[in-house]
Amino acid sequence: MEKILELKELKTWYSTSAGIAKAVDGVSFSLDKNQTLGVVGESGCGKSVTALSVMRLVPMPPGYFAGGEILWKGKNLLTIPEEEMRRLRGNEISMIFQEPMSSLNPVFTCGAQIMEQILVHRPVTQSEAKARSVELLHLVGIPNPLERFSSYPHELSGGMRQRVMIAMALSCNPQLLIADEPTTALDVTVQAQILDLIGTLQADTGMSVMLITHDFGVVAELCQEVIVMYASRVVEKGRVDQIFSNPMHPYTRGLLNSIPRLGSRNERLHVIEGNVPSAINLPDGCRFAGRCPFAEAQCREKQPLLELCEAGHEVACWKAIDSTYADEIKSRLMQNII
Ligand SMILES: Nc1ncnc2c1ncn2[C@@H]1O[C@H](COP(=O)(O)OP(=O)(O)OP(=O)(O)O)[C@@H](O)[C@H]1O
Ligand SMILES: [Mg+2]
Known part of the structure; x- marks a missing residue:
C-alpha cells in the first residue's frame, strides 16, 4: 500500500478570549492510495x-499550527509556501464542505464556478473548460446539465447544490477527496444517492477519500479504515471490520450502541451520557474518563496514547490494553452494558 497522506501529531489550536482552544491536539493517522478512510x-x-x-484553510489568526506535520506524498504541507499550497488545493487535494451554500458563490452561475476551478489549474481553453464542466454536471447526476450550467446556486435544491459541489471538487481529478459530512443537510434518498456517487467515483478514479461522518452506517458502506475522534484526539483506529466486530474503546462502543438497530424501534436509543469536554478546558488524563464506566484513578491522571491491540488496530485506553480489563470490556460489550 502506498501512503499518500500522513498526519503526525498534528496540533491546530485557536487563540480565543477565553483561552486556547485545542481543536486538534496531537492527531496522527495515514491514508493509503485508493483507500477510503472514515472519520x-x-x-x-x-x-x-x-x-x-x-x-x-484554517483561518489564521485566530487559528495556528502548534505542532506536528501533514505529509502529502512525503512533503510537509505546513511548511510549503502558500503559492504551492494553492496549486495543490482544488487540484491534487479537494474538499466538499459541510455547508454547501456557504462555499458556492451566489452571484455566479454553477457552471461558471466549475469552469473557474478548471481554468485555474489546467491549461485549457474556455470552451474546453465549459465542455468539461457540463460533462462533470452530467457525471454527478444532474439532469439537463447544459441548462443547469447556467443556473445560480439558489435556483437548485440542496441535493443538486451538493452535486455541484462534488462536480467542482472532482473537476481536476483529485488524488484525495475530503468530504466533510457531505450529506447531513439532505433527505435520506438524496443522501444515499450522493454516497453511492462518491463510492462509484472513488472506484472509477482510484482517488483516496477521507469521509467525515456521524453515521456508522455510511462508514460500513464506503470505508475500509476508520478513525474515531474524541475531544481533539484519535482514540481508536483500525479496519472497519475490526472497529465493528471488536471495538476496544468504551467511547467507540458507545457510538456503535447509539445506532438504531433494525427491529428494535421501541428500544430506548442508547446515547452516551454527558458531553464532550470543551477544547478550551481539556482534562489532564484520559479525556473520556468523565463519561467512562471503567475509569479509575490512573485514567484521570495520565493520558493514554494509541497502542496496538491487534495487527492494524490501535486504541488509546488504559483499560483496553490491560488484558484482564480487555476481557471485562469484551464481556460487558457482549451484554451491552456500556
Ligand atoms: N474559529 C474557532 N475558534 C475557536 N474554536 C474553534 C474555532 N473553530 C472550531 N473551534 C473549536 O474546535 C473544536 C473542534 O471543532 P470542529 O468543527 O472540528 O468539530 P467537528 O468534529 O467537525 O464537529 P461537527 O460534527 O459538529 O461538525 C470545537 O471545540 C470548536 O469549538
Ligand atoms: Mg464538522
Whole structure:
C-alpha cells in the first residue's frame, strides 16, 4: 500500500478570549492510495478542523499550527509556501464542505464556478473548460446539465447544490477527496444517492477519500479504515471490520450502541451520557474518563496514547490494553452494558 497522506501529531489550536482552544491536539493517522478512510466522532471532536488543516484553510489568526506535520506524498504541507499550497488545493487535494451554500458563490452561475476551478489549474481553453464542466454536471447526476450550467446556486435544491459541489471538487481529478459530512443537510434518498456517487467515483478514479461522518452506517458502506475522534484526539483506529466486530474503546462502543438497530424501534436509543469536554478546558488524563464506566484513578491522571491491540488496530485506553480489563470490556460489550 502506498501512503499518500500522513498526519503526525498534528496540533491546530485557536487563540480565543477565553483561552486556547485545542481543536486538534496531537492527531496522527495515514491514508493509503485508493483507500477510503472514515472519520467519526461526536460534534466538536475536531473532525472539520482536521480536514481544514489538511487543506490549510484554517483561518489564521485566530487559528495556528502548534505542532506536528501533514505529509502529502512525503512533503510537509505546513511548511510549503502558500503559492504551492494553492496549486495543490482544488487540484491534487479537494474538499466538499459541510455547508454547501456557504462555499458556492451566489452571484455566479454553477457552471461558471466549475469552469473557474478548471481554468485555474489546467491549461485549457474556455470552451474546453465549459465542455468539461457540463460533462462533470452530467457525471454527478444532474439532469439537463447544459441548462443547469447556467443556473445560480439558489435556483437548485440542496441535493443538486451538493452535486455541484462534488462536480467542482472532482473537476481536476483529485488524488484525495475530503468530504466533510457531505450529506447531513439532505433527505435520506438524496443522501444515499450522493454516497453511492462518491463510492462509484472513488472506484472509477482510484482517488483516496477521507469521509467525515456521524453515521456508522455510511462508514460500513464506503470505508475500509476508520478513525474515531474524541475531544481533539484519535482514540481508536483500525479496519472497519475490526472497529465493528471488536471495538476496544468504551467511547467507540458507545457510538456503535447509539445506532438504531433494525427491529428494535421501541428500544430506548442508547446515547452516551454527558458531553464532550470543551477544547478550551481539556482534562489532564484520559479525556473520556468523565463519561467512562471503567475509569479509575490512573485514567484521570495520565493520558493514554494509541497502542496496538491487534495487527492494524490501535486504541488509546488504559483499560483496553490491560488484558484482564480487555476481557471485562469484551464481556460487558457482549451484554451491552456500556
Ligand atoms: N474559529 C474557532 N475558534 C475557536 N474554536 C474553534 C474555532 N473553530 C472550531 N473551534 C473549536 O474546535 C473544536 C473542534 O471543532 P470542529 O468543527 O472540528 O468539530 P467537528 O468534529 O467537525 O464537529 P461537527 O460534527 O459538529 O461538525 C470545537 O471545540 C470548536 O469549538
Ligand atoms: Mg464538522
